[in-house]
Amino acid sequence: MRNILIIQTAWLGDNILTLPLVSNAAKIGKVHILTIPQWADVYRNNPDVSSIITYDKHRAERGILGIRRKGFSLRKMNFDVALLAQKWWRSALVAKLANIGVRIGFDDAPAKKFYTHTVEYDRNIHESERLLNLLKPLGVEPEMVAPKLFPTNDDEKQAKKILLRQGWNGEETIAIAPESAWRTKRYPHFVEVVKILANSGFSVMLIGAERETENFFRKNLSVNEHIFFIFGKELLVVASALKNAGVLISNDSGAGHIGAAVNVPVLSLFGPTVPEQGFFPIGEENRIVQKNLSCRPCSAHGTEKCPLGHHRCMTKIEPEEIAQTAVEMTKN
Numbered sequence: 001m002r003n004i005l006i007i008q009t010a011w012l013g014d015n016i017l018t019l020p021l022v023s024n025a026a027k028i029g030k031v032h033i034l035t036i037p038q039w040a041d042v043y044r045n046n047p048d049v050s051s052i053i054t055y056d057k058h059r060a061e062r063g064i065l066g067i068r069r070k071g072f073s074l075r076k077m078n079f080d081v082a083l084l085a086q087k088w089w090r091s092a093l094v095a096k097l098a099n100i101g102v103r104i105g106f107d108d109a110p111a112k113k114f115y116t117h118t119v120e121y122d123r124n125i126h127e128s129e130r131l132l133n134l135l136k137p138l139g140v141e142p143e144m145v146a147p148k149l150f151p152t153n154d155d156e157k158q159a160k161k162i163l164l165r166q167g168w169n170g171e172e173t174i175a176i177a178p179e180s181a182w183r184t185k186r187y188p189h190f191v192e193v194v195k196i197l198a199n200s201g202f203s204v205m206l207i208g209a210e211r212e213t214e215n216f217f218r219k220n221l222s223v224n225e226h227i228f229f230i231f232g233k234e235l236l237v238v239a240s241a242l243k244n245a246g247v248l249i250s251n252d253s254g255a256g257h258i259g260a261a262v263n264v265p266v267l268s269l270f271g272p273t274v275p276e277q278g279f280f281p282i283g284e285e286n287r288i289v290q291k292n293l294s295c296r297p298c299s300a301h302g303t304e305k306c307p308l309g310h311h312r313c314m315t316k317i318e319p320e321e322i323a324q325t326a327v328e329m330t331k332n
Helices: 012-016 019-025 037-042 063-075 089-097 127-138 153-165 190-199 211-220 235-242 254-261 319-330
Strands: 002-007 029-035 051-054 081-084 102-106 117-119 173-177 203-208 227-231 247-251 266-269 287-289
Touching: 002 019, 002 089, 012 037, 012 254, 019 029, 019 127, 029 037, 037 051, 037 235, 063 089, 081 089, 081 127, 089 102, 102 127, 117 127, 153 227, 153 235, 173 190, 173 254, 173 319, 190 203, 190 211, 190 319, 203 211, 203 235, 211 227, 227 235, 235 254, 247 254, 247 319, 254 266, 266 319, 287 319
Parallel strands: 002 029, 002 081, 029 051, 081 102, 102 117, 173 203, 173 247, 203 227, 247 266, 266 287
Antiparallel strands: none
8 A cells, every 4th residue: 555645734724624634535445644743633543544643844844954954754664655735835845855756745835846736726726626636646536525523432431520620511512613823804793702602592602722812801791691711722622612602703723623624513704714725624514604805816825914004804793693603504
């Protein structure tokens, strides 16, 4: 069997959307993952993954020396194929230095001169489908499968313990993920959404990575509202907690993909980006709220400030619309 290295060192959502590629590649070889340390849990316990190799490109292994060390260390593992899920030169150079004979990436990549084969980056299809096309030079006709995370029983016990300690008793809960790496992707009125849902009889689970975000919501929400906080926990613990929600409301961010990968319906809020770019969470029950503005999309990933200074793509979305849509989704 081929020894296949999939290189994906981008954002959380990108890694989760790489999981269908992992599943298909496992049919023709042993799959190994190269990713950054904080996203290793995306692939943890996955039966299609033979090994997870971390690449700390932002810290201990940053810079050209880090690239050289990582490439030469991978050379000892004798990979036959590298699938470059990420377009940038760093990943391509690592694969080249690793002396991997077949290196497949996208035809619009800045680093394509380091590839042995390229495939079209089709902007008209979903990112997971684009990634599946990396297998075609190997003679594979891949099939789309939903991304799936694999929390352990211990992860689920820890998540339940955190919720029960806060007073959760199994009641109907709607989850909200208010964070995003890009400021313009963050919906600014989630406090109002929480209040509407709480007044409608729902419990709300707020999830995220930053304690600062948790402190903001604790400060701005009444202690009488039935609200639970899952912040700063390991990825698979968060995924386990989300299994207890009927719906997840999320910005266009990695959190939405976590929910979809544990089969929770996701309501995504799109502002500076649009679903047509191909990065929305995968799932038949998922829904999207967005406003039709001529300035959208303003970027591929979102920005720190609205280029036009008004941020209407988010501010024009009413909290009542979000809450009503989420409640409707719980009834499906």
